Amino acid sequence: MQLLMMGPPGAGKGTQAARLVKKYNIPQISTGDMFRAAVREGTALGLKAKAYMDSGSLVPDEVTIGIVRERLAKDDCKGGFILDGFPRTVEQADSLSKILSELGKNITCVLNISVPADYLVERAVGRRICRKCGATYHVKFHAPKVESVCDECGGELYQRADDNAETMTKRLAAYEESTRPLIDYYKRAGVYVEIDGRQSIDKVTEDLEDVLREKQ
Ligand code: ADP
Ligand code: AMP
Numbered sequence: 001m002q003l004l005m006m007g008p009p010g011a012g013k014g015t016q017a018a019r020l021v022k023k024y025n026i027p028q029i030s031t032g033d034m035f036r037a038a039v040r041e042g043t044a045l046g047l048k049a050k051a052y053m054d055s056g057s058l059v060p061d062e063v064t065i066g067i068v069r070e071r072l073a074k075d076d077c078k079g080g081f082i083l084d085g086f087p088r089t090v091e092q093a094d095s096l097s098k099i100l101s102e103l104g105k106n107i108t109c110v111l112n113i114s115v116p117a118d119y120l121v122e123r124a125v126g127r128r129i130c131r132k133c134g135a136t137y138h139v140k141f142h143a144p145k146v147e148s149v150c151d152e153c154g155g156e157l158y159q160r161a162d163d164n165a166e167t168m169t170k171r172l173a174a175y176e177e178s179t180r181p182l183i184d185y186y187k188r189a190g191v192y193v194e195i196d197g198r199q200s201i202d203k204v205t206e207d208l209e210d211v212l213r214e215k216q
Contacts, residue, residue: 001026001080001215002105004087006182007113009171010123011197012204015136016113017084019205024212027076030084033134034067035059036160053162056170058088058178065095072099080108088179093186108215110186111208113197121168128157142201 001024005013017028035053038046045067052059068086071077087093100106115123126139128148132155137144144150148157162171186192195207 001108001212002100003080003082003108003212004110004186005082005084005113006110006179006186007197008115008117008120008175008179009168010120010127011113011115012123012201013084013113015142015201016111016204016208017082018134018136020082020208020212023209024080024082026080026082028082028084029068029071029077029086031059031064031068031086031088032084034071054167056162056167056174058174061089061091061095064088065092065099068092068096069099072103087182088175090178090181090185093182107186107189107191109211110189110192111211112183112186112192112194113204114194115197117172119198120172121165124163124168124171125165127163128159130155131158132156 003020005017007013014028014030014033017030020026021028035046035049039050039053040046045063048063049059058064064086068083072081083096087096123138123141126141128137128139128144129135130137130150130153133150133153135150135152136142137150137157144157149155150157162168183192193211195204195211197204199207
């Protein structure tokens with residue numbers, strides 16, 4: 001299965017993608033995670049991406065498309081993958097179609113986790129991530145058993161630099177301008193499915209699995 005996980009920042013894409021990885025045994029490819037790793041490691045890519053991420057704007061298409069093209073060519077993507085947070089612009093979506101047709105693959109399904117804007121700042125500001133294993137928590141909606149400690153691996157939880165109200169306003173504006181148009185784009189392609197992301201984390205997972213049961 002070649003799945004795209006779409007939705008505004010803080011909708012629950014990463015949380016749900018991590019669960020689907022375990023169930024379907026295909027890799028999660030998050031461009032946000034790839035950029036954050038590059039920033040941490042201080043690579044040339046990280047240096048390019050950092051200012052855009054800190055200000056809440058999108059990293060330029062040519063940079064983003066390049067890293068996805070390389071990643072999708074890796075062996076572990078042969079049996080399918082979950083793209084999380086890519087594409088985010090029409091240009092990225094057009095490039096993805098080209099990359100997939102070069103690889104002889106198609107898009108199985110676009111899973112759009114739909115959440116209204118008034119939920120999203122609280123979700124993002126309360127997000128905490130494990131430094132060691134990358135598991136995602138929320139201080140209110142999915143709290144770890146011990147504050148600031150990962151349930152899965154005991155790692156320390158941190159807050160992303162861009163998970164503040166000010167940057168979220170810009171990220172939401174970038175979503176409205178550049179990414180929301182992809183809903184119609186993928187509706188026209190006949191691969192679009194919408195999931196109500198206002199529901200609990202477990203209920204969203206159930207709905208996703210119901211959709212995917214028919215696609216396998
Ligand atoms: P995205 O990858 O779309 O930016 P995340 O999966 O990281 O979003 O989720 C953002 C925050 O909201 C996290 O702290 C996560 O624990 C929490 N969250 C995810 N899904 C839900 C949900 N259905 N209800 C409440 N909180 C959620
Ligand atoms: P995310 O982890 O998906 O919330 O992404 C964090 C930040 O990384 C975004 O605000 C962008 O600056 C950058 N980013 C992630 N994915 C993309 C993408 N597909 N296109 C452009 N920028 C991206």
